Amino acid sequence: MAGPLFFQSGAGCPIIGAVSKTSLPPLFKRLPRNPQERVLDGKRNLKDLTHSEMEEFFLEIGEPRYRAKQVLQWIYNRGVHEFEEMTDLSKKLRAKLADCAVVPTLQLRRVSESESQDTKKYLFDLPQGGEVESVQMRYPDEMGAGRVAVCISSQVGCAMGCNFCASGVMGLKRHLSTWEIVEQVTRIQKDLTPQGERVANVVFMGLGEPLHNYDEVLRAVRILNSPDGLGIGMRHLTISTSGLVPQIQQLSNEGIPLRLAISLHAVRDDLRSQMMPVNRRWNLESLMSACAEYYQKTKRRVTFEYILLSGVNDSREEAEELAELLNRHEIHSLVNLIPWNPVDGVPYERSTPQAIRTFQTTVAKSGIKCTVRQEKGADIDAACGQLRLRDLKERQV
Numbered sequence: 001m002a003g004p005l006f007f008q009s010g011a012g013c014p015i016i017g018a019v020s021k022t023s024l025p026p027l028f029k030r031l032p033r034n035p036q037e038r039v040l041d042g043k044r045n046l047k048d049l050t051h052s053e054m055e056e057f058f059l060e061i062g063e064p065r066y067r068a069k070q071v072l073q074w075i076y077n078r079g080v081h082e083f084e085e086m087t088d089l090s091k092k093l094r095a096k097l098a099d100c101a102v103v104p105t106l107q108l109r110r111v112s113e114s115e116s117q118d119t120k121k122y123l124f125d126l127p128q129g130g131e132v133e134s135v136q137m138r139y140p141d142e143m144g145a146g147r148v149a150v151c152i153s154s155q156v157g158c159a160m161g162c163n164f165c166a167s168g169v170m171g172l173k174r175h176l177s178t179w180e181i182v183e184q185v186t187r188i189q190k191d192l193t194p195q196g197e198r199v200a201n202v203v204f205m206g207l208g209e210p211l212h213n214y215d216e217v218l219r220a221v222r223i224l225n226s227p228d229g230l231g232i233g234m235r236h237l238t239i240s241t242s243g244l245v246p247q248i249q250q251l252s253n254e255g256i257p258l259r260l261a262i263s264l265h266a267v268r269d270d271l272r273s274q275m276m277p278v279n280r281r282w283n284l285e286s287l288m289s290a291c292a293e294y295y296q297k298t299k300r301r302v303t304f305e306y307i308l309l310s311g312v313n314d315s316r317e318e319a320e321e322l323a324e325l326l327n328r329h330e331i332h333s334l335v336n337l338i339p340w341n342p343v344d345g346v347p348y349e350r351s352t353p354q355a356i357r358t359f360q361t362t363v364a365k366s367g368i369k370c371t372v373r374q375e376k377g378a379d380i381d382a383a384c385g386q387l388r389l390r391d392l393k394e395r396q397v
């Protein structure tokens with residue numbers, strides 16, 4: 001799901017209301033699973049395995065279960081992907097692993113860093129085709145010096161068709177597999193390690209709708225969280241969704257205290273359905289009920305992202321309606337306002353500073369915490385799809 005950095009991401013449908021009902025994305029069909037899943041170049045892809053699957057793999061090849069922990073530590077703690085470098089394994093085992101398994105990595109195609117050096121955007125090539133984008137952000141005040149947040153993608157493209165987003169224009173190419181999701185974090189961690197920094201927070205707000213790729217995203221979450229994986233606490237992992245109600249309900253029953261963020265952007269169904277076709281399938285009432293259930297079951301505060309568009313959704317009345325909607329459903333909420341940054345081809349305008357302040361204070365007066373998103377990376381195409389689109393354009397020139 002496009003998030004704070006990714007929202008204003010390119011040449012979305014130019015006019016609110018231009019998305020017809022017939023253009024609704026095929027949300028409800030599961031894409032066929034990739035037959036090459038968990039296997040790469042004919043070998044078992046160890047980065048695509050959870051801890052228990054890794055143990056099964058070692059048993060399958062006649063090795064003790066504890067080898068899984070050793071190899072996981074090499075992969076995730078030390079960032080090693082060559083068996084030859086795993087020196088506490090015997091030479092015989094290293095050769096055996098090289099014959100039947102692989103520890104792949106994503107190839108970095110392009111990186112851009114903001115002038116302030118607090119935001120860095122990565123474009124990775126995927127071994128099976130396509131590209132994926134991720135962003136590294138420093139929020140020293142919130143997380144302590146040397147701690148970094150990473151925003152990752154869950155799909156190549158996106159089926160959701162939000163009319164302000166380049167990913168929606170691309171359409172969905174494919175789901176990312178577990179390792180392609182996790183590897184975005186491990187590659188960035190590798191970049192941070194020499195400075196003694198570490199990834200503290202991961203947000204699924206890049207390209208794609210994470211809950212549309214539910215199984216792979218949840219597997220990735222478990223690897224990111226595992227002490228033998230990256231050891232990032234569940235409370236530091238955020239999934240952002242455009243509003244897939246059945247998957248939100250499913251997530252609330254997983255028994256894991258993930259942070260949930262909802263890309264809301266409108267408080268009236270007609271406007272939200274124009275901006276986000278998903279609302280035609282699950283309207284605001286059903287979305288709010290699912291969020292209330294999520295809060296009741298997990299006791300996790302739900303974040304509502306709200307992109308402010310001048311004259312579209314930024315009136316005082318809409319701020320009051322937003323507060324009423326959240327309070328009526330008794331959801332412990334944080335509202336995060338995102339001022340719009342102009343994007344080529346998208347005819348929205350930024351709200352005035354006065355309108356942003358009025359919206360914020362109106363929501364806050366109702367007792368709901370309301371923040372305005374810090375803007376990061378505007379000088380590096382940090383919106384989702386932008387780096388990829390720029391790269392494509394440059395290659396076509």
Ligand code: SF4
Nearest residue numbers: 001002158162165168
């Ligand atoms: S089209 Fe997809 S990636 Fe873009 S904002 Fe909508 S859900 Fe997010």
